[in-house]
Structure formats: C-alpha cells, structure tokens
Amino acid sequence: MPYLRFVVKVCSAFVISLACWECLLRLIAEQPLPYHHDPKLGWMPVPLSRCMDAREGYAHFSFNELGFRDDPVGVKAPGEFRVLCLGDSYVEGGGMGPAQTYPRRLQCLLRGRPGVPRLVRVLNAARAGTTVAFSVGLSDAYKSLFQPDLVIIMVRDGWGDLLDPVQEVHYAATGAGFKVKTDWHWEHMSKAQRLAVRMHLRDLAVVHYGLRHLIDIREASQRASRAAGKSDASTRLAAIDWTVAELAHRYPHLVLVHMPYTAGTHDGLAPVSPDELRLADACKGCGVPLVRMRGEIERDAAAGGMPPFGFANTLPWEGHPNAHGHDLVARALARMLTAPDVLPGWTLLSARDGRSAASHAAAGMVGSRGPSARCPRGKVNPTMLLTDKRLNKGHRAAYSDSGRLLCRTACKGRL
Amino acid sequence: MLFTSVQFACFFAIVLTGLAVLRKQNHKIRWLLAAGVVFYGAWNWRFLALIGFTSVFDFCLGIQIGKATGALKKRLLVLDICVNLLLLCVFKYLDFFISTADVLFGVHFSLARIMLPIGISFFVFEAMSYCIDIYRGKLVPYSRWDHFALFIFFFPRMVAGPIIRGSDFLPQLRSPIRITAHNLNVGGQMFLLGLTKKLVIADRLSDFVDLVYANPALYSSASVWQATIAYSIQIYCDFSGYSDMAIGLAKIMGFELPANFRLPYIALNLTDFWRRWHISLSSWLRDYLYIPLGGNRKGVTRTYLNLLITMTLGGLWHGASWHFVLWGVLQGLGLAVHKAYRSILGPRLPEKSGWPLKVVSWTVTYTFVCFCWVFFRAQSFPDAVTCVVKMVGGLAGGLTWLCGPLAAIAPLVVLSHLLAGRMQHQKDGLVLAPAYFSHLVLLFAWVLGVYFMSATRTAPFIYFQF
Numbered sequence: 001m002p003y004l005r006f007v008v009k010v011c012s013a014f015v016i017s018l019a020c021w022e023c024l025l026r027l028i029a030e031q032p033l034p035y036h037h038d039p040k041l042g043w044m045p046v047p048l049s050r051c052m053d054a055r056e057g058y059a060h061f062s063f064n065e066l067g068f069r070d071d072p073v074g075v076k077a078p079g080e081f082r083v084l085c086l087g088d089s090y091v092e093g094g095g096m097g098p099a100q101t102y103p104r105r106l107q108c109l110l111r112g113r114p115g116v117p118r119l120v121r122v123l124n125a126a127r128a129g130t131t132v133a134f135s136v137g138l139s140d141a142y143k144s145l146f147q148p149d150l151v152i153i154m155v156r157d158g159w160g161d162l163l164d165p166v167q168e169v170h171y172a173a174t175g176a177g178f179k180v181k182t183d184w185h186w187e188h189m190s191k192a193q194r195l196a197v198r199m200h201l202r203d204l205a206v207v208h209y210g211l212r213h214l215i216d217i218r219e220a221s222q223r224a225s226r227a228a229g230k231s232d233a234s235t236r237l238a239a240i241d242w243t244v245a246e247l248a249h250r251y252p253h254l255v256l257v258h259m260p261y262t263a264g265t266h267d268g269l270a271p272v273s274p275d276e277l278r279l280a281d282a283c284k285g286c287g288v289p290l291v292r293m294r295g296e297i298e299r300d301a302a303a304g305g306m307p308p309f310g311f312a313n314t315l316p317w318e319g320h321p322n323a324h325g326h327d328l329v330a331r332a333l334a335r336m337l338t339a340p341d342v343l344p345g346w347t348l349l350s351a352r353d354g355r356s357a358a359s360h361a362a363a364g365m366v367g368s369r370g371p372s373a374r375c376p377r378g379k380v381n382p383t384m385l386l387t388d389k390r391l392n393k394g395h396r397a398a399y400s401d402s403g404r405l406l407c408r409t410a411c412k413g414r415l
Numbered sequence: 416m417l418f419t420s421v422q423f424a425c426f427f428a429i430v431l432t433g434l435a436v437l438r439k440q441n442h443k444i445r446w447l448l449a450a451g452v453v454f455y456g457a458w459n460w461r462f463l464a465l466i467g468f469t470s471v472f473d474f475c476l477g478i479q480i481g482k483a484t485g486a487l488k489k490r491l492l493v494l495d496i497c498v499n500l501l502l503l504c505v506f507k508y509l510d511f512f513i514s515t516a517d518v519l520f521g522v523h524f525s526l527a528r529i530m531l532p533i534g535i536s537f538f539v540f541e542a543m544s545y546c547i548d549i550y551r552g553k554l555v556p557y558s559r560w561d562h563f564a565l566f567i568f569f570f571p572r573m574v575a576g577p578i579i580r581g582s583d584f585l586p587q588l589r590s591p592i593r594i595t596a597h598n599l600n601v602g603g604q605m606f607l608l609g610l611t612k613k614l615v616i617a618d619r620l621s622d623f624v625d626l627v628y629a630n631p632a633l634y635s636s637a638s639v640w641q642a643t644i645a646y647s648i649q650i651y652c653d654f655s656g657y658s659d660m661a662i663g664l665a666k667i668m669g670f671e672l673p674a675n676f677r678l679p680y681i682a683l684n685l686t687d688f689w690r691r692w693h694i695s696l697s698s699w700l701r702d703y704l705y706i707p708l709g710g711n712r713k714g715v716t717r718t719y720l721n722l723l724i725t726m727t728l729g730g731l732w733h734g735a736s737w738h739f740v741l742w743g744v745l746q747g748l749g750l751a752v753h754k755a756y757r758s759i760l761g762p763r764l765p766e767k768s769g770w771p772l773k774v775v776s777w778t779v780t781y782t783f784v785c786f787c788w789v790f791f792r793a794q795s796f797p798d799a800v801t802c803v804v805k806m807v808g809g810l811a812g813g814l815t816w817l818c819g820p821l822a823a824i825a826p827l828v829v830l831s832h833l834l835a836g837r838m839q840h841q842k843d844g845l846v847l848a849p850a851y852f853s854h855l856v857l858l859f860a861w862v863l864g865v866y867f868m869s870a871t872r873t874a875p876f877i878y879f880q881f
Contacts, residue, residue, distance in 0.1 A: 013852060017859035021867060029867070209867060216871045266626050267633060306814075313819035315626050 018206050025205035029054050032208035034200065037186035038067065040141045042134075042168040044127070045069075056319050057095025057311035066145060069098060070124040076147050081117035083107075084125055084148035086135045090259055090320055091126030091154050095311045098124070100323040105330035113338055123148070130169070132243055133162045137169040137180035139250035151251040152333065156259050157275045159236045162243065173235060177242045237278045244282035255336070256283055257291045257329060262309050262317045268301065269294060269317075289336065296332045297325075416457045418606075418660045419614060426454070427664065434668060435594055443592045444565055447668070451568030455534075458574065462532035465502070470567040472498060473542040474560050480549050481556035488550060495546040499539045506532055511735035534574040536732055538567050540699055545581040547703055554582045562588050571664040575657050577675040577695035584670070592669050601846055604858075605663030611865050612656030616824055618870035620649040623818040628792055631802045635813040639805040643785050645821050646792050648828055651680065653877045654693070678832050680784075683776040685749045686757075688784060696732070700725050718754065723747035733791070738799055742790040749783055 033051035038044040044067040051061045064072045069092050076082060085091055085103040093101030107122035123146055127134065132155050135142070142148070162171045168185055171178040189197070202208055247254055258279055261270040272294070283290035297308055307316035308325030321329070416423045433446045456463050476495045483491055504512070510526045517523060545566070548554035557563045566584050627634050627642035634642070658675035665672045675695050682688035689697045705725040711718040723744065730743015786803065793799035804810050847854040847861075 009852060009855065013855040014859050016856050017863055020856075020860055021863050025867065206863075206867075213867065213869075213871070265629075267630065307816075310816070311819075312817070315622055316814065316816050 022204060022206050025209050026052075030205055030209050032203050032205055033061065033063075034203050035197075037184065040145075041067070041127075041138060042182075043185050053094060054313070055094075056314050057322070058313075059093075059095050059097060062098075066125075068123075068125045068127070069093065069101075070103070071098075073123060073146065077119060079117070080119040080121055081150075082146060082148045083110075083120065083122040083150045083152060084142065084146050085122060085152045085154070086142065087126040087132075087154035088130050088156075089126070089128035090156065091124065092128050093124075093126075093326060094128070094320050096323050096326070100326055102326040102329040102333070105327055106333050109330055109334035110337065113334075116338060126154075131158075131161045131164075131167055132247075133167065133171055133180060134169045136243060136246045136250065137182055139247075143251075148251075148253075150253045150255065152255045152257060153247065153251075154257045154259055154329075155279065157261055157270075157273050159239050159243075159275055162239050163235070171239060171242075178239060233274065236275060240275060240278045241282045241285075244279065244286050244288060248286040248288050255289045255291065255333070257333065258293060259321070259329070260292075260294045260297070266315050266317045269297060291329075291332050291336055293329060293332065296328050300328055416454060418657070418664075419610065422457075426450075426457075431594060431667070434592060440588075440591055441561070444588060445561055447570075447592075448561055448565045448568055451565065451570040451573060454570035455568065455573055458533045459530070461530075462535075465506070465532055465535075466538055466567065469499070469502065469538060469542050470564045471560070473546055473567075474557070474563045477546050477549050477556040477563070478558070480546055492546060492550045496543055499543045503535060503539050505529065506535055508731075508735045515737075537576050537578055538573065540578050541581070542567060544578075544699065544703060548580065548582050554585070557581075557585060569665070569670075571661040571668075571670075572672060575654070575661075576693075577658055577661065577672055578699050579672060579695065583673060587670055590669075594667065594669060598666050598669055600849060602663045602666030602668075604846055605666060606660050607663075607861060607865065609656040609659030609661075609663060611861075612652035612659065614865060614869035616828065617649045617653035617656060619820045620645045620652075620818070620824065622870075623821070624649055624792070627816075628794065628798065628802070631793075631798055631805060632810075633813055634805075635815040636805045636808055636810070637815050638813065638817065639802050641818050641821060643789055643792075643802065643806065644825070645818055647680070647781075647785050647788050648821075648824065650788065650791075650877055651676070652828070680781060680828075681777070681832055682780055683773055684757075684780055685746070685753045685783065688780060689746075689750070696729065700729050704728065715755075715758075719751040722750045722754065726750060738790045738793060738796050741796075741799075742787050745787045745790065749787075 031050070031052040034046040034049050035043055036046050045063045047063060047065050047067045049063050049067075053059060053061065061069055064070050066073055083103075083106070085106075091102065098104060101124060103122040103124040107120065110116045110120050110122070111118075125142060125146065132153060135153050142151075161167065163173070164170055165181075165183065167183075169180060169182050172181045186194075196202065202211075244256070247256070256279075258276060260272075260276065262268070263270045276292075276294070280290060280292065282288075300308070305328075306322075306324050308321050308328055310316040310318050311322055416426060430447070430450045433450075434443055437443050437446055452463065455466060473495060476491060480488055480491045480495070506529055509529060513524050513526055545554065545563070549556050562585065563581075565588065566579070566581055569579075569584070572579060624642050624646045627638055628646070631639055631642075655676040662672045662674070673695060675693060677691040677694065679688055679691035682691055705721055708721040708724060709717055710721060713721075724747070726747030727740060727743040730739045730741070730746065733739045733742070786806070789802045789806070790799045793802055801810070805813070847858050849855050849858060
C-alpha cells in the first residue's frame with residue numbers, strides 16, 4: 001500500500017508538471033498544428049485550424065478552408081486573375097504574419113499598377129516540409145482546386161530530397177528518367193499510430209515540442225546525409241532537368257523563383273552550386289522564366305540592406321527568410337511580371353476574360369513566345385522568352401496551345 | 416566524456432553502483448580511483464602517464480618534505496614547484512614562448528605543437544598546493560598512494576576544477592564513503608542547477624556571442640555591447656554551471672567540494688568580485704603567490720606590484736596568449752586602483768552608503784569587468800581592440816543584430832542572483848524536498864524545463880581549454 005501511494009504520488013506530480021508545461025509551451029513556444037489526411041493532397045493541416053510557432057520569430061498561423069496558410073480561396077470570380085504560389089515553408093512564411101509573406105506582398109505590389117488586371121489575386125498554397133515533387137505530382141489537384149492563371153514555384157537547392165522516400169510525393173528513377181510516386185503516410189500508419197492521431201496526442205504541445213526538440217538535436221545531420229546518400233550528382237542534375245520540363249508541361253503559365261542557401265558563416269549566401277547553374281540552363285531550355293534571388297540578395301546586401309534571413313530569436317542569415325527577404329522576392333517578381341525590359345522580351349498577360357487582342361494590347365498586357373529545341377518534353381511553354389532582336393522587329397506574337405491570346409505591343413502600354 | 420552526455424550518465428551510474436555494492440573503504444577509494452583513470456583516459460589516454468607521473472612524484476616528494484628539515488626541506492619544495500611548473504610550461508606554454516621569442520628576437524624555432532593535456536592547469540596546481548601545505552605544516556603527508564592519487568584523479572573536478580586543496584579533500588577519505596538519500600537529493604539538485612545554467616542559458620547565448628566575436632567589425636556598437644554582456648552571462652553560467660555539476664556529483668558520492676562562485680555579478684567593487692569569482696583559483700593565487708610575494712606587508716608600492724604580478728600570472732594561467740595576459744594585467748591594475756581608492760575614501764565607501772552610490776559602484780564594476788571580458792573572449796588582439804573601440808562609440812556603422820534570448824535570460828539571471836543572495840544565509844540553500852508533493856511537482860517541472868528549454872547545439876565548456 002505505501003508503495004502504491006508512492007507510485008500514485010510520483011505519477012500525479014509528473015502529470016501536473018506536464019500540464020503546467022503544456023500551458024507554458026502554448027504561451028511561449030508553440031501551439032501544435034493539427035494535421036489530417038487529405039485524399040488528394042496527403043498529410044495536411046486541418047482546414048480552418050490555428051497554431052503559433054515561436055521557433056523563428058513569433059507568428060500565429062491560421063489556415064483556410066483548404067488547409068493552406070492564406071485567406072479563404074472561394075470561387076473564382078469573373079475576370080479574376082489568379083496567381084498561385086507553391087513551395088515549402090520558405091513560401092508559407094514561418095516567423096511572420098501572413099501579410100508579410102511574399103505572395104501577399106506581391107499582390108499589393110501588383111494591384112493598382114497600370115496594365116495589371118484589376119482582380120489580380122495571389123494565393124499562397126505553400127506547404128511546409130514538402131519539396132517541388134509535390135508541385136509536379138499534385139499538379140492536377142492544385143489546378144482543379146485553384147484554377148490558376150499563373151503559377152509561381154519557389155525552388156531551392158537540395159534536389160536530392162526529391163528522391164527521398166520519406167516524402168509522401170517523391171521521385172523514383174526509371175530507365176528513361178523519373179516517375180512520381182505518391183506514398184501517403186496515412187496508409188502506412190499502424191493502428192496504434194492512427195489511434196494516436198485520432199486521439200490528438202500529437203496535438204499536445206509537450207508531445208509535439210518535445211519530440212521535435214529531440215529530432216532537432218539528433219537528426220539534423222542524419223537527414224542531410226540520408227538525402228545526399230540517396231542521390232549522386234548526375235541523378236540530381238537529371239532530376240532538375242526532368243522537373244523543369246514536367247513543370248513546364250503541367251503548368252502552362254509558370255515562373256520559377258530560385259532561393260539560394262545561406263552560408264554557414266552567418267554573413268551571406270552559399271557559393272553558386274552546380275545545381276543552381278543546371279536549373280538556370282534547364283529553365284532557359286524550356287523557356288521557363290526564372291528569377292534568381294541570388295543577384296537580388298547580393299545587390300541588397302551591398303546596398304546595406306538587412307539580412308533577408310534570420311529573426312529576433314535566431315541569427316542573421318540563418319533559417320527561413322524574414323519579412324525583408326519576402327519583400328525582396330515580391331519586388332523581384334513584381335518587376336519581372338510588370339516591366340518587360342527587366343527580363344528582355346517578356347511580360348505577362350491574362351486573356352481568360354476573352355477580350356480582343358487589341359484591347360489587351362491597349363491595356364498594355366503582353367505575352368509572347370518563342371521556340372526552344374532544348375526542352376526535354378519537346379513542347380513550348382506559352383510564356384517564354386523572346387530576344388530583344390525579335391522585340392525590336394515589332395513581331396506580333398502567337399496564340400497559346402489552349403487558345404489563349406498572346407500578343408505584344410510596342411513600347412507604349414508596357415506594364 | 417562531457418557531463419551532459421549519455422555516456423557520462425551510464426558511467427556515473429556504474430560508479431554509483433560500485434560504491435553502493437562495495438563494503439570496505441579502501442575498495443571504494445580504489446574504485447573511485449579506477450573511475451578517475453577511465454574518465455581521464457576517455458578524454459585522451461596518452462596523457463594518463465603524465466597525470467600518473469604527477470601523482471607519484473608529488474606523493475613521494477610530499478613524504479620526503481614531511482621528513483626533511485631545514486634547507487633540505489626548502490630545496491625539496493623548490494624541486495617540486497620547478498618540476499610541476501616545468502610540466503606546465505612544456506605542455507601549455509612552450510609554443511607561446513617560442514612565438515614570443517620569434518617576435519621579440521627574431522629567432523625562428525619551429526613550433527612544438529604539443530597537444531594540451533586536458534585539466535593540466537588544475538591538477539598541477541593541486542599537486543603543488545599539497546607539497547606547499549606539507550612544507551608549511553598545514554598538512555601531514557599521506558602514506559597511502561591510492562588516497563593521494565584519488566585526490567588527483569577525483570573525476571568530478573579533474574578537467575575544469577574547482578581547484579581543491581589536499582587539506583580540504585584528503586581528510587574526507589577518513590570518513591566512510593556513503594551514498595545517502597539527503598546527499599543524493601542535494602547533490603542531484605546541484606547537478607541539475609549546473610545543467611540548467613549550461614544547457615539553457617550558456618549554450619543559448621553562445622551562438623550569438625560566437626557570431627559577433629568572430630567578426631566584430633561587421634556589427635554595430637549596440638550588437639557588440641550586447642554580445643559582451645551576453646558573454647559575461649555565458650562565461651558565468653558555463654563555468655559556474657560546470658562547478659555546480661562537479662560539486663553536485665561529489666556530493667552524491669558523499670564528498671564536499673568548496674563553492675567556486677558566490678554571486679560575482681552583485682559585487683560592488685573589483686576586490687569583492689574576485690572574492691566571488693572562481694574562488695578556488697583566486698584563493699590559490701592569494702595563498703601561494705600573493706602572500707609569499709609579500710602581500711600587503713611590504714608597503715603600498717609593493718602591494719600594488721604584488722597584485723599586478725599575481726593577476727598577470729593568473730591571466731597567463733587561463734591561456735597561453737597575450738590577450739589573456741592583458742586581461743590579467745587589467746584585473747591587476749583594477750585591483751590596485753581599488754585598493755588605492757579604498758585607502759583614500761576610508762569610511763565613505765559606497766558599500767556603506769545608500770543605494771544610489773551602490774548602483775553607481777555596481778555599474779562601474781560590472782562595466783569594467785565586461786571590458787576585461789572582451790580581451791578574454793576575442794579571438795585576437797586586433798579584434799579585441801575593435802570591440803573596445805566600438806563599445807566606446809569610436810567606430811560607427813555595422814549591422815545591428817540584437818540577441819532575442821538575452822532579453823528573457825538577463826532578467827532571470829538578475830532575479831536568480833537577488834534570490835540566491837537572500838537564500839545563501841539559509842543552511843541548505845534553496846533545496847527541494849521530494850517528500851512534499853509540491854516540491855516533487857517543482858522538481859519534475861524543473862527537469863522537464865531543462866529538456867524543453869535546452870539549446871539544440873551544445874557548446875564545449877569554456878574552461879576546458881585551460
């Protein structure tokens with residue numbers, strides 16, 4: 001009996017202390033995000049859920065009816081021009097409010113500009129912890145959910161993760177190239193794990209924070225070596241080519257944004273990697289506009305700008321991009337989308353509202369295309385580069401595969 | 416084996432089990448001696464011979480000093496001091512002397528690049544203090560080598576102190592070594608306190624401090640100030656945390672080690688600061704260097720000179736580099752200035768005045784200590800000068816990056832200092848008694864807190880490099 005009393009006393013004390021830490025962690029560190037299995041999109045935040053995360057900065061997250069960190073999507077309005085932003089936690093915007101993320105900033109920068117559709121709406125469909133393989137494998141789902149007119153995908157180095165089978169959507173190498181495999185975690189969970197999910201045990205801050213703290217301490221280097229070990233350089237580079245071609249095929253109107261890694265020395269970016277150069281080549285070959293943030297960041301740093309990475313409770317040039325970093329991305333994209341001389345011969349047009357080419361031209365919105373023989377899929381992306389030479393000759397542009405009107409004007413009426 | 420590692424937890428569990436199982440005192444002493452050999456060997460087995468030589472040499476010489484009389488006694492003591500200092504000079508300072516001679520005289524000897532044996536600064540001083548105490552008649556030479564060897568090989572304080580005296584430690588071996596519930600509770604909480612200081616405070620601040628001090632020219636004056644204040648907290652929590660862990664481990668096994676820190680940052684003057692900071696070293700330097708030099712018995716000028724010599728050598732003890740020497744010189748000058756200031760002010764000292772003067776006195780002391788830490792921490796002399804110039808506002812520009820965790824940690828450290836100041840008059844300090852339910856809840860919450868709030872990356876203990 002005394003032993004039983006002792007055991008009950010110790011267990012009660014432990015539970016009470018856990019409860020105290022549960023309350024404290026929810027105030028200062030983290031309110032865990034509940035997840036569920038979506039049959040189309042996989043392991044997703046529960047729609048309309050909320051959480052808080054203070055690992056980097058301090059931010060409250062709220063998720064819309066589809067489970068993304070954005071305002072409600074709703075039905076697409078007539079004349080609405082939708083820009084869909086895909087990516088990982090870099091785009092989701094950890095550590096800051098949603099208004100500071102680059103999709104929201106881009107929307108503010110685009111709206112009201114002459115020539116930009118009045119109903120331009122930039123949606124944030126980024127998912128933390130995912131890779132660009134999700135954008136490839138779930139393209140049909142994204143297109144049916146959002147009906148985007150333009151898709152912007154942020155990519156980073158670390159292409160070896162695309163082949164990591166831990167990810168729900170990943171690549172498998174085949175003889176001809178790659179194929180996308182979908183491997184929902186929910187289907188592989190044991191009954192005990194499913195019960196734990198249904199009982200919301202992982203939704204407890206002490207469990208979620210405690211487990212993640214353990215993982216942070218032990219697995220950071222293990223994960224990098226595991227991913228690197230799964231792919232050699234040639235496989236990785238081939239995956240880059242394949243990915244760009246697939247994205248160009250699946251998303252007719254596409255822009256890629258490349259975000260470089262930071263150096264480990266907390267004073268700048270990592271050197272240019274072969275992957276980054278290969279990505280630039282692949283985009284050029286497939287005619288996919290690529291915004292390389294390296295140049296933007298370096299120019300900003302040289303001009304005395306604040307580091308675009310790092311928060312109040314982390315170090316400069318560490319972790320996710322901060323508000324300044326997102327602002328740099330938004331400005332770079334806004335310049336590219338609205339000023340053709342920044343990216344020679346290319347500007348963006350939306351023609352879904354069926355207006356005539358002339359009215360589009362008068363509105364100053366143009367797009368053009370040109371051929372490319374280097375894209376692995378052999379198709380031409382409708383939004384492609386033109387050289388200055390062709391522009392200067394006053395070429396009229398063609399129509400897209402889907403019948404979208406693409407035309408271009410002379411200098412007047414540019415965005 | 417770091418105290419914060421899983422390997423050490425397993426090692427300590429085995430040691431405790433052995434102590435609980437063994438019955439005879441001598442067996443327990445040999446068990447602890449073996450544990451010390453294994454612990455030191457885990458760091459670097461090559462230097463076991465060095466520390467073994469020290470233990471045998473000083474043991475034998477201690478016996479001879481005890482038997483000898485007159486001039487022979489003195490010569491034996493001098494031999495002991497010379498051999499120990501020679502070991503220290505060869506293993507720690509040889510490359511420092513070579514590079515200094517290269518700069519001063521242009522001699523081009525190649526560096527010896529001898530690996531620094533871990534804890535050499537500590538066990539050499541302890542061995543010397545044993546023989547000196549025998550010479551002075553404060554200690555009787557021990558006839559059992561295993562008892563004396565345990566004094567050198569006692570693993571909780573082997574690598575980073577506190578520096579213990581034979582007169583404090585060896586008599587404890589006459590009492591039975593027992594693991595009691597009280598010692599387990601108090602020692603465990605001391606260990607937990609040290610763990611909290613190290614993992615939760617020191618390691619969290621180290622990232623920011625390392626970043627700014629790696630390249631201080633890149634950062635603004637505000638960031639350099641913040642990094643210096645953060646470093647003052649980091650080095651205190653790191654070193655006192657290690658000392659607390661060492662004292663706690665010793666307490667669990669039934670041994671009492673002396674306190675090494677006594678709330679140094681509440682000191683109102685530099686003399687008081689050195690009575691509270693690294694007490695084992697400062698008292699060692701006082702008893703074995705400052706007083707033999709004459710202390711304050713040979714006139715005012717000689718007193719200031721003795722202070723300067725003592726603190727300069729104290730700085731050199733910390734590391735074989737001129738910026739440690741400069742740190743020591745600054746401390747010596749500060750102490751001399753304070754001594755002169757006391758002799759002038761007399762009964763109007765700030766410690767005896769109202770709180771406004773105490774605040775001013777504390778501010779001046781803490782600011783001076785922080786400026787001295789710059790030389791202690793900076794990676795080179797030019798970096799140290801850059802930091803100091805930025806702190807006084809001489810160099811504008813640079814990135815202002817503030818340390819978020821410092822805003823939460825600094826008030827906690829201040830509060831703990833104020834609370835502990837009140838608690839230190841109680842017998843066992845702030846000790847939780849698990850018999851009470853509320854205390855048990857607090858204990859569990861404390862352990863969970865150390866886990867949840869610990870930094871992801873563990874930095875090495877700062878004083879391991881000495």
